[in-house]
Every structure is written in C-alpha cells, then in structure tokens.
Amino acid sequence: MNRQSQTAVLFLLGATLLHAGTTGLYLRYVKAGLRPLLLAAGAALIATALATAWYERRRHRKTAAGRSPAGHGTEVDHAHPSHPEPRVSWLLLLPLLALILVAPPALGxxxxxxxxxxxxxxxxxxxxxxxxxxxxxxxxxxxxxxxxxxxxxxxxxxxxxxxxxxxxxxxxxxxxxxxxxxxxxxxxxxxxxxxxxxxxxxxxxxxxxxxxxxxxxxxxxxxxxxxxxxxxxxxxxxxxxxxxxxxxxxx
Missing domain, CATH: 2.40.50 (OB fold (Dihydrolipoamide Acetyltransferase, E2P))
Known part of the structure; x- marks a missing residue:
C-alpha cells in the first residue's frame, strides 16, 4: 500500500463516518450523544487525507523540477530510503467494508x-x-x-x-x-x-x-x-x- 492508497483509504474512512453520522447508521454502534464527535472525526480524517494528497503532489513536483536533464541526478537518495509497506496493511479495508456493506441489527x-x-x-x-x-x-x-x-x-x-x-x-x-x-x-x-x-x-x-x-x-x-x-x-x-x-x- 503506497502513500496514495493510504490517502484514499483515509478519505474513504472519513466519508464513511460522515455518512453514518448523517444518516442515523451510527445509532447501531454508539449512543446518540456521540454524533458530534463522530462527525468531527470524519471531517478530520477527510481533511488529513486532502492535506496528505496535496503534500504528496507538491513533493513530486519539487522532485521532478530538481532532476537534471539527460539522465543526470538519478542517484539514489540514501538519506531517505524507501521501504515498501507490508501487505497486511490492506486489512485496514476490512472494517471499512464492514461498516459500508453490513449494517448489523440492534441487540435483541x-x-x-x-x-x-x-x-x-x-x-x-x-x-x-x-x-x-x-x-x-x-x-x-x-x-x-x-x-x-x-x-x-x-x-x-x-x-x-x-x-x-x-x-x-x-x-x-x-x-x-x-x-x-x-x-x-x-x-x-x-x-x-x-x-x-x-x-x-x-x-x-x-x-x-x-x-x-x-x-x-x-x-x-x-x-x-x-x-x-x-x-x-x-x-x-x-x-x-x-x-x-x-x-x-x-x-
């Protein structure tokens, strides 16, 4: 999962929280008094996702502008090595899909x-x-x-x-x-x-x-x-x- 995928998941999670808070779906999970906190959390996640996307786009633009023509400047940046994220991080999508696709009935x-x-x-x-x-x-x-x-x-x-x-x-x-x-x-x-x-x-x-x-x-x-x-x-x-x-x- 790269940074763009992480941003997308973060945005979807925030949008799902806003959806649950505005449609009443949240009442299956938490008490009514927590709705303002749920909406605030959803808005904060969306804002974080948008800020991350903007930062990544700006960083890529600076990287592209700093490259030398004709193949110059292609050396690896050893100060900031890249590490692939573990595949298990995709499991973060499971609770998100459950919240979207499965609306459990109230306890009976x-x-x-x-x-x-x-x-x-x-x-x-x-x-x-x-x-x-x-x-x-x-x-x-x-x-x-x-x-x-x-x-x-x-x-x-x-x-x-x-x-x-x-x-x-x-x-x-x-x-x-x-x-x-x-x-x-x-x-x-x-x-x-x-x-x-x-x-x-x-x-x-x-x-x-x-x-x-x-x-x-x-x-x-x-x-x-x-x-x-x-x-x-x-x-x-x-x-x-x-x-x-x-x-x-x-x-």
Missing part, C-alpha cells in the same frame, strides 16, 4: 436473556409526564417501580415501548438495551409483563404496552438484579424505533 432478546439487568438506583426522578397515559422509557418505569416503590406511579396509566424477550419458562419481558458508550457495552433493562398479554408472543417483536404499576417484583436469574412487573392493559406492535437503545440511560 438473545443478548438480553444472557445478561443481567443493568438497572441501578437513580439519584432522583424527574416529573411524571402530564399526558395520560404517561409515556415512560423502560429505564424510567423500572427505576420508579423497583427503587421508588411505585410512589409516582400510583393511579397513573403508563405507556412503555420495548422489545419482547421470553425466558425458558416462557415469562415475557419488555426490554430496552441501555448504552454507556457503544453497542459493545450494551446492557439490558427488563420489565416483566403480566395482565392482558397478546395471544402470540414473538421474541424481538417491538411492542407499545399500556398498563399500570403493580408492586410485584422478581429477580433476574443472571445477576439477581431487580425486575419490576407491569400490569398490561393493552399492547400493540410497533416498528423498530429510529434509535433502538434507551436514550435516558446515564443522562
């Missing part, structure tokens, strides 16, 4: 059931939405139910959206994967469902569940973390959201 029930709930006691709770039913994230409802003992949920109907996961016993959970930084550290937050459940439960299907708080609580078999219940009044299938990960995590 397979990962959720093999990881313990990441629910943690919050420092405080925001004001409940005035709408009825109140739209809450999986993390928000689970925190209020498990650690707030449902005090802010009494007498309220809530609406929560997540994907379904069924354990070996058939117990249904409404799950949302929460990110600290990127998909590599995603952890599930789970709500166990009871009440008026759909007759057919399909893992990884996205549901908008409307229901009420119940004090029933269970423990995650993976890490013994708290998993609160939600008494379902109705549930309807919904498309996969633009951002499949829970945006309220660590906010």
């Amino acid at each position: 029930s397979y990962s959720a059931l093999r990881s313990g709930t990441a629910l943690q006691k919050p420092y405080g709770y925001g004001r409940m939405p005035a709408a009825d039913p109140a739209p809450l994230s999986v993390v928000d409802y689970a925190s209020r139910a498990a650690y707030g003992h449902g005090r802010s949920l009494h007498g309220r109907t809530v609406r929560v959206t997540g994907f379904l996961a069924l354990d070996r016993s058939g117990t249904p959970y409404l799950v949302r994967m929460a990110l600290n930084c990127c998909a590599a550290d995603a952890q599930p937050v789970k709500i166990a469902l009871t009440g008026e459940l759909p007759p057919v439960l399909r893992p990884d299907a996205w549901l908008e569940v409307t229901g009420t708080y119940t004090p029933r609580l269970t423990r995650d078999p993976v890490n013994n973390g708290p998993v609160p219940y939600l008494k379902v009044a109705s549930a309807r299938p919904v498309p996969v959201p633009h951002d499949p990960y829970d945006e309220t995590w660590n906010n």
Whole structure:
C-alpha cells in the first residue's frame, strides 16, 4: 500500500463516518450523544487525507523540477530510503467494508436473556409526564417501580415501548438495551409483563404496552438484579424505533 492508497483509504474512512453520522447508521454502534464527535472525526480524517494528497503532489513536483536533464541526478537518495509497506496493511479495508456493506441489527432478546439487568438506583426522578397515559422509557418505569416503590406511579396509566424477550419458562419481558458508550457495552433493562398479554408472543417483536404499576417484583436469574412487573392493559406492535437503545440511560 503506497502513500496514495493510504490517502484514499483515509478519505474513504472519513466519508464513511460522515455518512453514518448523517444518516442515523451510527445509532447501531454508539449512543446518540456521540454524533458530534463522530462527525468531527470524519471531517478530520477527510481533511488529513486532502492535506496528505496535496503534500504528496507538491513533493513530486519539487522532485521532478530538481532532476537534471539527460539522465543526470538519478542517484539514489540514501538519506531517505524507501521501504515498501507490508501487505497486511490492506486489512485496514476490512472494517471499512464492514461498516459500508453490513449494517448489523440492534441487540435483541438473545443478548438480553444472557445478561443481567443493568438497572441501578437513580439519584432522583424527574416529573411524571402530564399526558395520560404517561409515556415512560423502560429505564424510567423500572427505576420508579423497583427503587421508588411505585410512589409516582400510583393511579397513573403508563405507556412503555420495548422489545419482547421470553425466558425458558416462557415469562415475557419488555426490554430496552441501555448504552454507556457503544453497542459493545450494551446492557439490558427488563420489565416483566403480566395482565392482558397478546395471544402470540414473538421474541424481538417491538411492542407499545399500556398498563399500570403493580408492586410485584422478581429477580433476574443472571445477576439477581431487580425486575419490576407491569400490569398490561393493552399492547400493540410497533416498528423498530429510529434509535433502538434507551436514550435516558446515564443522562
């Protein structure tokens, strides 16, 4: 891989990062708050590639202008010997091609059931939405139910959206994967469902569940973390959201 090829790869990588950041593809890999950094990194890579290309073109022009006519000045520059780059450097194209050609789905029930709930006691709770039913994230409802003992949920109907996961016993959970930084550290937050459940439960299907708080609580078999219940009044299938990960995590 010569310098021109390196410049091309650098430019393509920067363009791919900009593409991912402007189309929403980046949400499959990192949390939404990292978008400005992703765009800045893409712009920096493109600027570096253009600067390198300009420098190389200028260097070649100076070299050509300094050569003597009729074959003079052809001696080798021993002060700056050239070394061929290792062929293994072409492997740098693999993650680039994967990012362009393969858009992996968001983590689902397979990962959720093999990881313990990441629910943690919050420092405080925001004001409940005035709408009825109140739209809450999986993390928000689970925190209020498990650690707030449902005090802010009494007498309220809530609406929560997540994907379904069924354990070996058939117990249904409404799950949302929460990110600290990127998909590599995603952890599930789970709500166990009871009440008026759909007759057919399909893992990884996205549901908008409307229901009420119940004090029933269970423990995650993976890490013994708290998993609160939600008494379902109705549930309807919904498309996969633009951002499949829970945006309220660590906010």
